[in-house]
Amino acid sequence: MSLFDDLGGRGGYLLLLVLTFALHALLIGFVLGAAAWATVRALRGGDDPIAGVSRDWLPFGLGAAITAGVAPLLLVQVLYQHRMYTATLLLSHRFMAIVPVLIAGFYLLYLGKSERVQAWNRVRRLLVHGGALAAFVFVAWTWIEEHTLASASPEVWVAHYAEGRLVHRDPVIAQRLVVWLGLAGTAYAVGTAWLGGTLAGNAGMRRLGAVGLGGLTVALGGAGALAWTYGNDVAATAGRAVVLAALAVVAAGFGFLLLAGGKLRAGRRLATAGVIVLFVAVSAIRESMRAHRVEWRGTLDGAQGLPLFLLFVVLGVVAIVWCARLVRRHLDRV
Numbered sequence: 338m339s340l341f342d343d344l345g346g347r348g349g350y351l352l353l354l355v356l357t358f359a360l361h362a363l364l365i366g367f368v369l370g371a372a373a374w375a376t377v378r379a380l381r382g383g384d385d386p387i388a389g390v391s392r393d394w395l396p397f398g399l400g401a402a403i404t405a406g407v408a409p410l411l412l413v414q415v416l417y418q419h420r421m422y423t424a425t426l427l428l429s430h431r432f433m434a435i436v437p438v439l440i441a442g443f444y445l446l447y448l449g450k451s452e453r454v455q456a457w458n459r460v461r462r463l464l465v466h467g468g469a470l471a472a473f474v475f476v477a478w479t480w481i482e483e484h485t486l487a488s489a490s491p492e493v494w495v496a497h498y499a500e501g502r503l504v505h506r507d508p509v510i511a512q513r514l515v516v517w518l519g520l521a522g523t524a525y526a527v528g529t530a531w532l533g534g535t536l537a538g539n540a541g542m543r544r545l546g547a548v549g550l551g552g553l554t555v556a557l558g559g560a561g562a563l564a565w566t567y568g569n570d571v572a573a574t575a576g577r578a579v580v581l582a583a584l585a586v587v588a589a590g591f592g593f594l595l596l597a598g599g600k601l602r603a604g605r606r607l608a609t610a611g612v613i614v615l616f617v618a619v620s621a622i623r624e625s626m627r628a629h630r631v632e633w634r635g636t637l638d639g640a641q642g643l644p645l646f647l648l649f650v651v652l653g654v655v656a657i658v659w660c661a662r663l664v665r666r667h668l669d670r671v
């Protein structure tokens with residue numbers, strides 16, 4: 338069965354959710370990967386061009402990733418409002434902790450790219466970059482916990498509330514995290530190949546190719562564990578998206594191999610196309626699984642606002658393009 342069969346009026350919302358979530362996940366992947374690279378660099382001491390590019394782009398990347406989280410947040414509420422709200426209320430402070438943690442992580446990113454911190458010793462630099470990485474992994478874990486609790490049965494919610502727990506435990510949380518961390522490696526590798534391709538040189542490209550291949554391997558390992566846990570559900574509900582994901586893995590894998598072999602242009606293009614399709618396919622698999630396991634929000638028929646949402650998407654894009662052109666025009670004054 339396809340994700341879009343038997344949807345009634347929900348198809349448009351679902352498609353938007355799949356696409357906007359894929360964008361959020363791609364940007365988050367870049368942030369997690371860049372923070373990890375900066376941390377490993379600080380741990381090993383010294384510096385390299387890829388670490389420099391990562392530190393420079395991290396604050397912008399995080400800002401873009403967070404902004405890209407808003408659209409799927411709205412769409413999840415349109416489609417699964419009762420579940421999302423229940424999980425958020427049950428996790429309470431545990432969920433809201435992401436706000437101060439993100440603020441601290443954001444600050445550490447700006448600190449980490451300052452010249453002052455570059456002059457600090459290895460331990461202090463490690464604390465700055467490692468602190469930011471830990472903050473983002475915590476936020477990723479929290480979103481997965483939220484998603485898992487929101488998809489759980491009402492009996493699980495009752496037990497959670499009765500025991501006065503703030504934390505939701507489920508083996509799939511760690512498995513999902515492994516998938517997202519692996520995918521982060523692929524998003525980071527392609528993002529950095531574009532942002533710092535010429536700076537990084539052949540040696541840098543080879544390392545990015547290896548990061549991409551490593552990320553694919555980790556993600557496949559996590560996906561295997563998840564498929565084992567979910568059993569036949571995945572093939573039955575998300576068959577076409579799984580095939581698309583498999584093709585995307587092959588394309589991205591070849592792209593990363595080309596990158597690792599020093600073929601920057603061809604490798605970068607193929608890996609980028611493969612990774613983008615992979616994120617969209619994974620997002621579709623994720624929604625297929627959810628649509629199969631949980632009921633829709635009952636009152637969707639009365640839901641309104643799509644035209645207004647689309648209007649603000651257009652206004653947002655126009656405003657962003659205008660800001661970018663403004664900055665470009667005045668770059669010489671900086």
Ligand code: HEM
Pocket residue numbers: 358361365368402403404405406407409410411413439472473474476477478480481482483484485487513517623
């Ligand atoms: C560093 C910051 C963040 C990280 C690392 C992160 C990571 C993640 C991850 C890994 C998931 C997937 C959950 C799963 O499939 O189980 C997710 C989902 C999501 N995130 Fe983020 N996220 C971050 C910030 C945000 C912010 C600030 C927002 C809101 C503005 C947001 C909105 C969402 C939404 C709406 C979902 C989908 C939830 C669902 O479908 O149930 N994220 N995030």
